[in-house]
Amino acid sequence: MSSEFDTNLPSIRKVQSTIKDQKQVEMKLTTGDVLAGKLLWQDPSCICLRDENNQQILIWRGAIAYIKPKG
Numbered sequence: 001m002s003s004e005f006d007t008n009l010p011s012i013r014k015v016q017s018t019i020k021d022q023k024q025v026e027m028k029l030t031t032g033d034v035l036a037g038k039l040l041w042q043d044p045s046c047i048c049l050r051d052e053n054n055q056q057i058l059i060w061r062g063a064i065a066y067i068k069p070k071g
Helices: 010-021
Strands: 024-029 034-044 045-050 058-059 064-069
Touching: 010 034, 010 064, 024 045, 034 058
Parallel strands: none
Antiparallel strands: 024 034, 024 064, 034 045, 045 058
16 A cells, blocks of 8 residues: 555545545444444545444545445
């Protein structure tokens, strides 16, 4: 995985938009676990999610199956 953060990629822009708008999301991991909350930030390796219990969860990008709006 590249250490460069390419903001021209549509996926990066979509996640950035979700962070900016503070939208609730559902995130399914490759393990089958489903997490819900708001995205706080992203970097080339990870995404940080704040769950309903106000806990910050660090998720490696490779562990994500999908991210979708909640509701």
